[in-house]
Structures are given as structure tokens and as C-alpha cells.
Amino acid sequence: MLNIYKYFKPKKRKGLLIISSIIFSAIIFCSIKFCMSSKTERDISTEDKIFVENISPQENKINYNLKENQNANKQNKEKEKNKNSISKKEESVHVSKIKKIDEDKDYTKLYPDLYCNRPSEQIVPSKTIFLTFDDGPSDNTTEILDILRQKDIKATFFVTGNATPKGKSLMKRIVDEGHTIAMHTYSHNYKQIYGSVSAFLEDFNNIYNLIYESTGVKPTIFRFPGGSKNSFNKDNYIEIAAEMRRRGFDYFDWNLSAGDAVSRVCTPTQTCINNVLGHSKNCDHGVVLMHDANAKVTTVEALPSIIDGLKSQGFNLSKLANEIDPAPYSLIKPYR
Ligand SMILES: [Zn+2]
Structure with missing residues (x-):
């Protein structure tokens, strides 16, 4: 290579040497830089390598955040694990405490706020019927409330734990409309x-x-699922009822039924109507069992005719309250 220089004049040879030195230094510098970056890539995981190869600086920041999040998640999982083992311990302490309470039958230790004042009893006027709806709130509750409003009737809704926003707003509507x-x-x-x-x-x-x-x-009144006495609670229904009554809560069974819960298939609309009106004509007063769960569409269909039929039999339709004596409608005799 040095032989090339002899074709140049001595003055030009000096300049050419400087340029060659600069090019050579640049090549050396780039090679070192390349080696260092390759090493960095080899040191990181495949998953991270994907980030390094394909991303813009902005994405890099996001991915960095993702990595941070992954680390945070790992730490959270650890914390959750610890928390779970603590809550499992707490749970087992709670279970043994409850077991002891059940053995001693000392329920006064549980739920100190779960009490209500029992008002003095109200005489139910002759020819009064109480319409009741169980298992809601659901979409059918909306339609039932519309019918009740249209007919200017107040009723009673025995609700279950529908904690969805819609379920809660239907509970509010039940109260707001005076039921x-x-x-x-x-x-x-x-x-x-x-x-x-x-x-x-x-x-x-x-x-x-x-x-x-x-x-x-x-709320101050309740209804046992399946009625106050059924095959699931036959051994403890008296004890449960007594404890609830000690706390001030009364329960209501029924003496009339639309028969809309006898099977999973909907009871025909006309059968629901006949079930109520066929028996109510022999009563002086009564509590009608119906259901406003999602599947009970024929109950909704039957309701206007049931209301009209009861009215034409001379009944006043009213709502239940804690001051009403539940005994005449109870499945358990004697009630107290
Ligand atoms: Zn029920």
C-alpha cells in the first residue's frame, strides 16, 4: 500500500496519510461500538431483545413501563400470597369462633346492628289481600312495577342479592314507588x-x-326461601325463626299461590290466574305468593287479570309490614 504514495508528490503524500489515518480510526471505532452493542443484546432475554430490535424510542418507554408493571405484578402476587395466607388464618379463626357460637347457641355475639324495633300490631281489615313477589329484582320486576303503578296497587317484594347497578336501582324504585x-x-x-x-x-x-x-x-320482614318449614331446614327452622324474632324480624309465608314456581317450565298464564282467583274467593284475607325472577314471564302476563279478579271479589290490595301479624298465613302452626 505504501508503494501508492510514491506516485504522489511529497506535499500531497502527507495529506493522504492524514486522511488514511482518519478513515482507519473511524473503522476501528465503529467495530468496537458494534461489538459492545452485540454484547448488550446477548445479555438480555429473548423477550427483551424483541423490544430492542423493533421499537421506536416512544415504544421503548412503554415497554419499559410494561417491564416495570411486570415486576410490580410479581411483587403484588407475592403480597397477595402473604395476604391470602393471613386471611386463611383469619378465616379459620372466624370458623372456629362461629362453630363455638353455634354450639353454645349464643347468637347475641353476632351482628350487633342486626336488630329492628317491633311496632305494635295492626289489625288487618277484612277482605285484604297482600300481593308478594319473590326472587327478584330482575327485568320482570320492571314490568311488574309498571303494572302496579298503572293499577295503583302497593305490593311487597322479597328480594335476593342482586348487587348489579340495575338490581340496586330496581330496589330503589320499589321503595320510591311506595312498596x-x-x-x-x-x-x-x-x-x-x-x-x-x-x-x-x-x-x-x-x-x-x-x-x-x-x-x-x-328492612324489617323476611321470607324463608322454600317457606318457613322445608326439607332443608326441618332440623333448625324453629331455632332460626326464634333468633330472627328475638332480633325483631318477622317472616311471612303465604296462604295463596300463583303456582308459578312449581317447575322450571313457566306455569301457563291462565293457570296462574286460576290458582289465585280460584282459592281467594274462599278467603277473608290472604298473602299471595308470586315470583319476579327473570324466567317468570307468565306471572307478568297474569298479573293484570289477578289484580282485576281480586278487586271484583271485593278485596283491598295492600302491602305487608312488620306490624301485621303473620300467623294467619304461616306454614308453621302454631306460629309462636
Ligand atoms: Zn325464593
Whole structure:
């Protein structure tokens, strides 16, 4: 290569040497830089390499944040794990405490706010019927409320734990339109609620709080899922009823029914009407069992005829309250 220089004049040779030195230095510098960046790439995981190869500076920032988030998630999972083991310990302490309460039958230790004042009893006038709807709120509740408003009738809704915004707003509408809102347990899970007195109280406390939170009203009456005496609670229904009554809460069964819950298939509309009107004509007063769960469309269809039929039989339609004696409608005799 040095032989090339001899073709240039001595003055030009000097300049050419300087340019060559600069080019050579630049090549060396680039090679070192390339080696260093390759090393960085080899040191990071495949997942991160994808980020390095394909992303803009802005995306890089996002991916950095993602990485940060992944790390934070890992830490959160660890914390959650620790928390779970603490809450499992708390749970087992809670379970043994409840077990002891059930053994001692000392329910006064549970839910100190779950009480209501029992007002003095009101005489129910002759020829009074109370329409009641269980298992809502659902879309059918909306239609039932429309019918009741149109017919200017007040009724009673035994609600379950529908804590969706729509469920809560329907509970509020029930109250705002002057009906009675009452409890039918939160879960409506027979095995769970009838497992023990304290299990019933726990569920009852949940529905009580949901109603209060949704409506601002503290409910005072309830209905046992399946009625006050059924095959799931035959061993403890007296105990549950006694504890609820000690707390001031009365329950209502029924002496008339639309028969809209006898099977999973909808009872025909005309059968619902006949079931109520066929038996009500022999009553002086009564509580009618109906359902406003989602599937009960024929109940909605039957309701206007049931209301008109009861009116033409000379009945006043009213709503239940804690001051009404539930005994005449109870499935348990004697009630108290
Ligand atoms: Zn029910």
C-alpha cells in the first residue's frame, strides 16, 4: 500500500496519510461500538431483545413501563400470597369462633346492628289481600312495577342479592314507588343458608346491608326461601325463626299461590290466574305468593287479570309490614 504514495508528490503524500489515518480510526471505532452493542443484546432475554430490535424510542418507554408493571405484578402476587395466607388464618379463626357460637347457641355475639324495633300490631281489615313477589329484582320486576303503578296497587317484594347497578336501582324504585321491600336472603342457596343458625344470620346480614345501601331503608320482614318449614331446614327452622324474632324480624309465608314456581317450565298464564282467583274467593284475607325472577314471564302476563279478579271479589290490595301479624298465613302452626 505504501508503494501508492510514491506516485504522489511529497506535499500531497502527507495529506493522504492524514486522511488514511482518519478513515482507519473511524473503522476501528465503529467495530468496537458494534461489538459492545452485540454484547448488550446477548445479555438480555429473548423477550427483551424483541423490544430492542423493533421499537421506536416512544415504544421503548412503554415497554419499559410494561417491564416495570411486570415486576410490580410479581411483587403484588407475592403480597397477595402473604395476604391470602393471613386471611386463611383469619378465616379459620372466624370458623372456629362461629362453630363455638353455634354450639353454645349464643347468637347475641353476632351482628350487633342486626336488630329492628317491633311496632305494635295492626289489625288487618277484612277482605285484604297482600300481593308478594319473590326472587327478584330482575327485568320482570320492571314490568311488574309498571303494572302496579298503572293499577295503583302497593305490593311487597322479597328480594335476593342482586348487587348489579340495575338490581340496586330496581330496589330503589320499589321503595320510591311506595312498596314494601323485604328480605329473601342474599344467596337463596338452601344448603348454605340452612347449614346453621349463624350461616343464616350471615346471609341475612348481607341482604339487609345490600337493601340498606341501595335504598336507605332498613328492612324489617323476611321470607324463608322454600317457606318457613322445608326439607332443608326441618332440623333448625324453629331455632332460626326464634333468633330472627328475638332480633325483631318477622317472616311471612303465604296462604295463596300463583303456582308459578312449581317447575322450571313457566306455569301457563291462565293457570296462574286460576290458582289465585280460584282459592281467594274462599278467603277473608290472604298473602299471595308470586315470583319476579327473570324466567317468570307468565306471572307478568297474569298479573293484570289477578289484580282485576281480586278487586271484583271485593278485596283491598295492600302491602305487608312488620306490624301485621303473620300467623294467619304461616306454614308453621302454631306460629309462636
Ligand atoms: Zn325464593
